[in-house]
Amino acid sequence: MSLKDVFCQDKAVSLLQRVFCAGRIPHAYIFAGPDGVGKFKTALEWARLLLCKDPLVKNGVETADSCGTCQSCRAVEGNCHPDFNVIHKELVEFTKDGKDKKTPVDLPIAVIREFLVDKVCTRPTLSQRKVYIVSEAEKLNTASQNSLLKVLEEPPGYCCIILLCTRLDRLLPTTRSRCQIVRFGPVDEEKIFERLSQTGLGRDQAVYFSRLSQGSIGLACRWAQLEQTDAGLYALKTNLLDSVAKLKFENVPDVAADLLDKSKAIAKAWSELENDTSKKDIDRMASKSLVGMVIAALHDAMKLNVKPEDEAVNFDQKKRIEELAGRFTAQELAEKISGCYEILRWIEAGVNEKLVFEQLLFNLAESDRMTV
Ligand SMILES: [Zn+2]
Numbered sequence: 001m002s003l004k005d006v007f008c009q010d011k012a013v014s015l016l017q018r019v020f021c022a023g024r025i026p027h028a029y030i031f032a033g034p035d036g037v038g039k040f041k042t043a044l045e046w047a048r049l050l051l052c053k054d055p056l057v058k059n060g061v062e063t064a065d066s067c068g069t070c071q072s073c074r075a076v077e078g079n080c081h082p083d084f085n086v087i088h089k090e091l092v093e094f095t096k097d098g099k100d101k102k103t104p105v106d107l108p109i110a111v112i113r114e115f116l117v118d119k120v121c122t123r124p125t126l127s128q129r130k131v132y133i134v135s136e137a138e139k140l141n142t143a144s145q146n147s148l149l150k151v152l153e154e155p156p157g158y159c160c161i162i163l164l165c166t167r168l169d170r171l172l173p174t175t176r177s178r179c180q181i182v183r184f185g186p187v188d189e190e191k192i193f194e195r196l197s198q199t200g201l202g203r204d205q206a207v208y209f210s211r212l213s214q215g216s217i218g219l220a221c222r223w224a225q226l227e228q229t230d231a232g233l234y235a236l237k238t239n240l241l242d243s244v245a246k247l248k249f250e251n252v253p254d255v256a257a258d259l260l261d262k263s264k265a266i267a268k269a270w271s272e273l274e275n276d277t278s279k280k281d282i283d284r285m286a287s288k289s290l291v292g293m294v295i296a297a298l299h300d301a302m303k304l305n306v307k308p309e310d311e312a313v314n315f316d317q318k319k320r321i322e323e324l325a326g327r328f329t330a331q332e333l334a335e336k337i338s339g340c341y342e343i344l345r346w347i348e349a350g351v352n353e354k355l356v357f358e359q360l361l362f363n364l365a366e367s368d369r370m371t372v
Contacts, residue, residue, distance in 0.1 A: 002065045003045040007195070007217065008187040009038045015182060016046050020064040021057060025050070026180040027155035029162045030137070030171070033184025036218025042184070043133045043162045047084055048076045050160055051127040072127045083124040087115050088135040090278050103278040105350060107136060109143040120151055120159055129158045137163035138170040145172050152178040186215020196224050204316050205234045211313040212296050222270065223289065231269040236262050237293045238317065244294060245320040245327075247365045256357040263287050263353060280350075287347045287356055294360060295340045301325040302333040339363040 006013050012031070019025055031039040045066070049055055052066040052073055066073050075081035088107075092098045095110040116132055124130045134140070140148065140163075151161065152175065163179060165171060192210040195217060197203070201224050213220035226233045243255050266286040271279060300312040301324035314321055328336065343360050 001041070001045060002068055003042070003049060004063075004065055006038055006042050006045055008191050009042055009184055012042055012182050012184055014062075016042070016049075017064045018062045020049060020055075021059055021062045025160065027157075027159055027161065028152050028179040029160070030165050030168070030176065030179045030181045031162060031184060032165050032168050032181055034186060034214075034216055035166055036213070036216030036220070036222075037184045037187055038217070039164045039184050040133070040135065043164060044076075046162065047131040047133065047160075048073055050129050050131055051076060051081060051083060053127065075126060081126060083127045083130040085115065085119070085131070086133045086135060087111060089139060091115055103280050105139070105348070106141045107134075107139040107144050109141070109147050112140070112144045112147050116161075117147055117151055120156060123156075124158055129160055130156075132159070132161045134161065134163045137165040138167040140171070140175075142172070145175050149174055149178070187217045189213075189215070192217050192220050196220060199224055201227060208234060208237070208313065208316065211311075211315075212292065219289075222285075225273055226266060226269055229269040229273075231262070231265040233266065233289065236266075236290075237314075240290070240293060241297055241314060241317050241320045244297065244361075244364055245323040247361060249362075249365045252358060252361045252365055256354065256361050259290060259357045259361070260354055263290055263357070266290075283353070284347050287353055288344060290357075291340055291343055291347070291360060294364070295337055297321065297324060298333050298337045298340065301328065302330050302337070305330045305333070336363055 003013050003017065031043055033039055048066040049064060053070040054067045055064055056067055057064045072081065076084055089111060090103050091111045092101050092104055092108055095101075095108075095114050098110060112134075116134070120130065120132070134148075149172075151159070155161070163171070163175075168176065168181070189210050192213055192215070193206050196206040196209055199221075201209070205224070205227060209220045209223045213223070223233050240259070243251075247255065263283075263286045266289065267279075267283045270277075270282045270286065274282070277285075296313040297320070300314050300321045303312065304321055304325040312318070312321060324333075340360065340363065343356055343363070346356055346359070
């Protein structure tokens with residue numbers, strides 16, 4: 001791969017290429033945008049270009065790309081480039097005092113200090129530059145950001161740091177102001193649909209996942225992968241909507257227990273497909289996907305009451321959406337959606353999964369017209 005192969009982020013890519021051609025490359029970037037829209041892929045290809053020994057530059061049209069064949073490009077490809085580093089919270093167990101430490105929720109200062117701040121002063125060995133990609137920069141806590149700030153204030157001339165961030169508001173103004181911000185927008189639903197269809201996914205599944213993903217092609221592809229396993233998400237969502245549309249208070253524990261089993265099966269299938277994501281993150285991704293499905297159904301029901309002509313995410317279960325819309329007013333649906341977002345925050349905070357699903361479902365059952 002190279003920069004020209006980055007999917008649907010032409011604006012960000014051409015901005016980087018112009019900067020490269022002009023030879024004025026900032027020492028620190030924030031790539032800001034939702035999860036799964038190509039921030040990491042772009043950062044990786046940008047790093048490959050910055051490190052390349054023989055970059056392909058066309059000044060007239062201001063495009064630039066890595067050569068793909070030099071020693072540096074091959075080292076990035078082989079994941080063994082001495083001047084290229086990806087910093088992520090899972091590195092905690094390789095810090096001095098990190099033995100037996102579990103993956104933390106935030107990006108701890110020990111990781112930033114030992115893998116970035118302490119190492120940035122040694123000169124590059126293979127290329128002319130050193131590149132650091134910091135994943136999930138929204139999880140940098142204040143101590144980590146303050147530690148990083150020292151480098152951002154006076155970066156060595158050869159260094160380029162790229163912070164990947166889904167929430168700019170989580171970064172301190174002092175961090176933000178020292179970085180060039182490059183924005184990454186959601187990918188078009190149509191493009192995601194095309195990509196999913198190319199993998200052999202059925203039309204209904206491809207439409208559903210592309211709408212549900214809200215522009216996160218990475219997430220849509222991960223869901224699509226599950227369809228090849230026993231933990232197919234599409235069948236699960238069909239059953240989930242059947243249960244949720246007429247959920248009774250007394251059925252909540254059973255439905256929640258079933259959802260918990262399904263979530264575990266999804267996490268298990270995912271962990272067999274990807275080995276560089278921590279178990280905790282995979283568990284969270286599975287629970288969040290299920291909550292996301294409920295949110296989409298509630299949104300559909302709300303739109304049915306207010307703007308019926310809009311195309312639903314759950315276009316294939318209109319009857320269930322009508323049942324939900326019949327049970328709750330738009331105001332109630334809005335409150336339930338906001339309750340679901342609160343549950344997403346619980347998941348981020350590491351609240352027990354059983355509790356998460358019970359709360360999710362009680363939220364959907366509780367204000368059903370109860371006879372007094
Ligand atoms: Zn090269």
